[in-house]
Amino acid sequence: DGKSLKMQSPSGDFSFQMGGRIEADFAHYNQDRQKLGDGTDMRRARLYAQGTLYRDWDWKFEYEFADNSTSSTNSKGITDAYLRYKGFAPLLITAGNFKQPFGLEQMMSAHNLTFTERALSQTFVPGRGIGIGVQGSGAHWSLAGAAAGERPEGDVAAEGDEGWNLSARGTFAPFVDPGRVLHFGASAWRHEPQDSGNALRWRSKPESNVTGVFLVDTGQLTGVDDFLASAAEAAGVWGPLSLQAEYMRANLTRAKARDASFDGWYAQASWFLTGETRPYKVADGIFDRVTPKASVGLGGWGAWEVAARLSDVDLTDAGIVGGQQRDLTLALNWYLAPNLRLMLDYVRVLELDRPGNLADDDEPSSLTGRLHVDF
């Protein structure tokens, strides 16, 4: 499809492919109590190489060149670096650095998300780690599990042991026809911190990444023995209409303080004015790339989509005042071609309770534009 460079041996046993993406952001903030910082940002700038060796072995290496040091789950560094054995397909075994299975938005590529940023509840997902994963799927379901240490850049106290992670996600989709999808999913993630402070801080930006401000933030929590995060998801597609919602929760066990629990959720609806529908990929239990009926430059005007999202996160419990935030997002997306997209998001903070903090009652709004190209 000309989308990226791909070379294949005649037998198909060997292949080599390269590609990447560029996402450039612009944001203007209608500030309330704190400065948020208008400006521009390179949100993602990635190159990848991937291929197949000896028919049964897939590998992938991807690097994020954009430096978003203030972003919680995304920063300069190795993203994917793994080897996958598919000799027992549909059972796949993956080893290396990869995304731990948890949640719907998290498992989807940013290529295919409806909004420029994932919802406030994104703070509860495990991200990537070095470890081993297993996944399988059927005609209507998928199941994935992983055991992992920390990312290559894991923030481990000097020579302490790394934290360990166990995570799993299952999905079930009674209908998987184009234009008629119903999807349910559940995930769990258990983390033992060991000597690592990693993953023991929950915080969210106001669903716009140019600013470096996290309006809600628990700070780094100490004395946490372990925690269990869980998530439930449901989504449906009826022609151009798509509905999607997730609920996530984290329960902490602490030796010298009360146990605490945080949660968050979002619910969103989107409509393709030009009649496209979101495709579904049952093997991974996620939504896939939208292809406009008529791309710009090939005689058409691309695909146009409007969307709205309500999202919420509550990081206040048991004496920890991380804050509770609720946002409304309105979005307009123009898909010029399958891999070219212009996005515009208006986010309004509806409510922010964080007593004693500068951010308490801070209710800014933002306008974020994005240029997305992947190749």
Add this chain to the structure above:
Amino acid sequence: DGKSLKMQSPSGDFSFQMGGRIEADFAHYNQDRQKLGDGTDMRRARLYAQGTLYRDWDWKFEYEFADNSTSSTNSKGITDAYLRYKGFAPLLITAGNFKQPFGLEQMMSAHNLTFTERALSQTFVPGRGIGIGVQGSGAHWSLAGAAAGERPEGDVAAEGDEGWNLSARGTFAPFVDPGRVLHFGASAWRHEPQDSGNALRWRSKPESNVTGVFLVDTGQLTGVDDFLASAAEAAGVWGPLSLQAEYMRANLTRAKARDASFDGWYAQASWFLTGETRPYKVADGIFDRVTPKASVGLGGWGAWEVAARLSDVDLTDAGIVGGQQRDLTLALNWYLAPNLRLMLDYVRVLELDRPGNLADDDEPSSLTGRLHVDF
């Protein structure tokens, strides 16, 4: 041409190309008052990928892997990361991170520069930024304009707004025949700092990059409301002879101090002993890559060029004592092949006035060698 890897779809609507460059430097300093630090350096080490999508969309992603943290306009990070629409050609619309139009040397690739480093006046150019640009050209002219924020690594004070930039450049070339070129150009750049300290420091290295010393330097200037930089350029080619000169100026408006203005210029001449001539690219208003008449390894001795440059910068005004410096540079270039070059520059600081600073009257000279290969 074997220069880099390029794949194209049969229709030409899609393409994918990869390449890069390596520039390794060696420098010896004949020091005067300050240590400059003999040594070696990787000046540039870049890889890029670029391509065409759906006929009308060009994209490019390039990364600089060499870490010249002390260099003013060049350091590790994303260089080009943009999408360009050419459906209205010769009108081109570019969005992403790219070079803002300003000046002749600045708009030329380092592949094609006569000396190892741009002249002292290089401190007045805007560099790259994230924004939108438009350019057009005719048989004898080019015009380009851009509005941009800051680079991905922009140095913005904590959550302050980014500075904004408007820049434009026009060129006119009454003669554009091979071996007979006359070129004129003018540029302007307006910068509003907002909360950013970026671009509010003017400084120059002594036209050799291995050292980390900037002999002239205004330091970081505070309280600048905005500034306007302007530049004029003229160049001509008569067979193997090439003449080129630029003048640049920056005018600062300051709320609580006197307005200031700095300027700089250079004039250079080069002669190809082996008879080559510098090619001109009218659409961008720049000089292009020199191809030796007979490359080494293909039966020839490559192209040999001698050159001289006089350059000057004055960063002292209105109570700011950045210094005034004048340099003479003599160069010998050996083009082994179109993309293989050995360069040798002798730079003599003729004059340096910076009262009260260690660098006052410092008049060192340097010998800088470079190996250049691009692929």
Add this chain to the structure above:
Amino acid sequence: DGKSLKMQSPSGDFSFQMGGRIEADFAHYNQDRQKLGDGTDMRRARLYAQGTLYRDWDWKFEYEFADNSTSSTNSKGITDAYLRYKGFAPLLITAGNFKQPFGLEQMMSAHNLTFTERALSQTFVPGRGIGIGVQGSGAHWSLAGAAAGERPEGDVAAEGDEGWNLSARGTFAPFVDPGRVLHFGASAWRHEPQDSGNALRWRSKPESNVTGVFLVDTGQLTGVDDFLASAAEAAGVWGPLSLQAEYMRANLTRAKARDASFDGWYAQASWFLTGETRPYKVADGIFDRVTPKASVGLGGWGAWEVAARLSDVDLTDAGIVGGQQRDLTLALNWYLAPNLRLMLDYVRVLELDRPGNLADDDEPSSLTGRLHVDF
């Protein structure tokens, strides 16, 4: 062979090739006196591009994306970035950033090493630098020499001159038949520090890289005028059996303190249970990649190898108490395919003498696993 992407012009005068490698580690430490930090690590994650220009010019650019900031000879940054002229082959001239010739293990790619980490004596090798090298070879010998400054990331005191290096290595192999190799080699490396503190610290990790602890460490030595390192190597292959040993030594001259000398050595044996033999590359005087007789996925079970190593380093002399350490390593390697390997190393610190330091008498053991894929 499908191993990587390679494009060639019909004449063979031009080529372009891309590839890379991923090495993911896991380690568990049976700690004694100090915490060593169990966990996971991305040991190497490299991409390279290389090619040929105008028949006689080879270039290579490789970057290490894995961030092992605590590792002594390996960290994020440019590895190879050079241009090589082969018009006088077998005499090769190399300029740019490349490995300075010294030692057997050091000159071998990590692809082809028997253990996950090089031996304790690895602290005596020069690593990479920017400079010029010459090498030649015959049917039974190789000879290489280089003059170089420091790596692009060289740790030079502010604007001091870089340290300079001269190194050379010669090898002689009376037998070079497959399955019957006898190899001898000798190396020397002279370093003048100038104003640089680089290379004036000797230290070793306990042959497992996940930990950041160096059990032996001289600290940064000041007042060193220059030093001379030398090495002797011997190796032999008899069918599936391979023996290999190296001895290295560094002699320091110090202006205001007694001269000092450190040394180290290792001896190792390996046996291929499945009958493979280590191939030898006489032009570089190193061992090459092992190809399993029957790869996994192509009807076989790959190659299996067991190995043992005794290694020693002594960094205590003339009032410097860097410590003396002796390790025993047992290894099991599974070569699934020529470029896919699983490795498991058990390392036992047999002896550690470092009076007055926390590490004195620290005798931990470690279990390190590695997944290796190169493409």
